[in-house]
Amino acid sequence: MSYEYFMSMLIPMLEGAKATVLLFVIAIVLSIPLGFLLTLAVRSSIKPISYLAQTFIYVMRGTPLLLQLLFFVFGLPLLPVIGEYLVFDRFVAATIAFILNYSAYFAEIFRGGLISIDKGQYEASQVLGLSKWQTTVRVILPQMFRVTLPPIANESVSLVKDTALLYAVAVPELLHYAQTVVNRDFTIIPFFIAAGIYLLIAFGLTVVFKYLERKLQYE
Amino acid sequence: MSFIEVRNLQKSFGPLEVLKDISFDVQKNDVMAIIGPSGSGKSTMLRSLIQLEQVGGGSIRVDGDYLVKDGIYTNPTDSKIINSKMGMVFQQFNLFPHLTVKQNLELAPKLVKKEKANDYGHRSIELLEKVGLASKADELPSRLSGGQKQRVAIARALMMDPDILLFDEPTSALDPQLTKEVLQVMKNLAEEHMTMIVVTHEMEFASSVANHVIFMDDGMIIESGTPEEVIKSPKEMRTKRFLNYELSK
Numbered sequence: 001m002s003y004e005y006f007m008s009m010l011i012p013m014l015e016g017a018k019a020t021v022l023l024f025v026i027a028i029v030l031s032i033p034l035g036f037l038l039t040l041a042v043r044s045s046i047k048p049i050s051y052l053a054q055t056f057i058y059v060m061r062g063t064p065l066l067l068q069l070l071f072f073v074f075g076l077p078l079l080p081v082i083g084e085y086l087v088f089d090r091f092v093a094a095t096i097a098f099i100l101n102y103s104a105y106f107a108e109i110f111r112g113g114l115i116s117i118d119k120g121q122y123e124a125s126q127v128l129g130l131s132k133w134q135t136t137v138r139v140i141l142p143q144m145f146r147v148t149l150p151p152i153a154n155e156s157v158s159l160v161k162d163t164a165l166l167y168a169v170a171v172p173e174l175l176h177y178a179q180t181v182v183n184r185d186f187t188i189i190p191f192f193i194a195a196g197i198y199l200l201i202a203f204g205l206t207v208v209f210k211y212l213e214r215k216l217q218y219e
Numbered sequence: 220m221s222f223i224e225v226r227n228l229q230k231s232f233g234p235l236e237v238l239k240d241i242s243f244d245v246q247k248n249d250v251m252a253i254i255g256p257s258g259s260g261k262s263t264m265l266r267s268l269i270q271l272e273q274v275g276g277g278s279i280r281v282d283g284d285y286l287v288k289d290g291i292y293t294n295p296t297d298s299k300i301i302n303s304k305m306g307m308v309f310q311q312f313n314l315f316p317h318l319t320v321k322q323n324l325e326l327a328p329k330l331v332k333k334e335k336a337n338d339y340g341h342r343s344i345e346l347l348e349k350v351g352l353a354s355k356a357d358e359l360p361s362r363l364s365g366g367q368k369q370r371v372a373i374a375r376a377l378m379m380d381p382d383i384l385l386f387d388e389p390t391s392a393l394d395p396q397l398t399k400e401v402l403q404v405m406k407n408l409a410e411e412h413m414t415m416i417v418v419t420h421e422m423e424f425a426s427s428v429a430n431h432v433i434f435m436d437d438g439m440i441i442e443s444g445t446p447e448e449v450i451k452s453p454k455e456m457r458t459k460r461f462l463n464y465e466l467s468k
Contacts, residue, residue: 120311124309127269
């Protein structure tokens with residue numbers, strides 16, 4: 001196999017990987033804070049807010065991501081009355097689906113993290129006179145992030161792989177270009193290249209999260 | 220006037236009455252030991268003073284101001300001021316694990332009192348020297364022994380310059396050797412006339428350091444007086460039985 005031929009496969013795939021990485025970055029950057037807000041909503045003493053958040057999490061985790069993707073990309077415009085205002089670019093619609101889906105998972109992770117924090121931490125903060133906000137920001141959150149880092153890393157790697165679902169809603173990404181070359185040239189090499197690129201991204205994430213874990217270590 | 224005045228304090232968890240008509244006084248510079256079997260309500264009583272528990276009835280007055288009057292709490296602003304006169308040391312230390320020893324001490328002065336870095340920086344080192352842990356200032360709590368953690372917790376409480384320190388079984392999670400170093404720090408505080416209420420199982424400490432002892436059982440104060448009266452020559456049957464058991468351990 002010539003170098004030129006290899007590059008002719010790799011370059012469109014790298015182009016596709018751009019969409020993969022872009023989706024990943026946008027989804028992770030927005031779904032983590034959104035997930036945290038959801039956790040707060042679930043724990044809210046205002047019951048309707050809590051129930052609404054719980055229902056949202058239940059639906060998002062209880063239905064396939066692929067179904068949600070299809071719904072956001074192809075389903076929204078078909079809704080009566082409001083449908084015509086919900087026609088987005090396919091990449092945008094798919095990204096919204098990813099953000100909402102992953103925020104539900106992150107919300108569950110953060111909820112677990114908050115539960116794991118000893119109530120003595122709240123009591124110590126209270127007797128020292130810290131406000132609720134100061135307690136949350138200076139005492140609880142730093143501990144929660146440390147506890148939840150491993151599951152967050154896990155979800156992040158899942159997200160990288162789930163970006164391949166874009167294939168199903170016809171948004172060109174890494175796997176799409178691999179499949180195109182496979183069909184065109186009857187070769188399976190693009191699948192290996194695609195696997196290599198996914199592994200490379202996953203490896204990069206692992207390194208970053210391991211570094212964060214070490215840096216935030218306090219045990 | 221007493222520094223702390225507790226009158227007819229009552230509290231229930233559901234149908235279970237944990238505090239029944241508790242009344243006592245604490246004077247400035249008192250060291251009061253509260254003894255009694257587990258489940259007697261002594262921790263609940265202590266925690267009520269600093270609002271970690273809500274009482275159902277009775278009054279708590281601190282430095283002349285009512286925290287609770289006949290079961291009704293004062294407004295949040297005043298209760299915050301009342302709380303700030305008290306410090307608390309827990310059985311499980313409750314240090315902030317993600318902060319260094321020094322940061323543990325400095326967090327509240329910085330955030331609550333808005334002190335300048337210069338002020339709390341000096342004081343934290345002074346207090347760490349006082350509890351013998353200046354060399355551990357930059358360590359994380361996980362690197363300390365239980366006794367060291369508790370001494371840090373005492374220093375952290377002292378950073379807020381409280382008028383009174385409440386100790387909730389401060390040595391119950393420690394082995395005898397580590398217990399000694401914590402009790403020594405508390406003894407030193409007593410000698411400096413720090414006002415303290417100590418819920419404890421350490422009878423030796425109660426009889427040698429406290430000037431007032433309360434024996435609680437079943438949510439009531441059964442006996443109250445000087446250590447000589449309550450520990451050396453108890454009058455009540457229940458007190459005698461408890462002391463026999465404690466001292467035979």
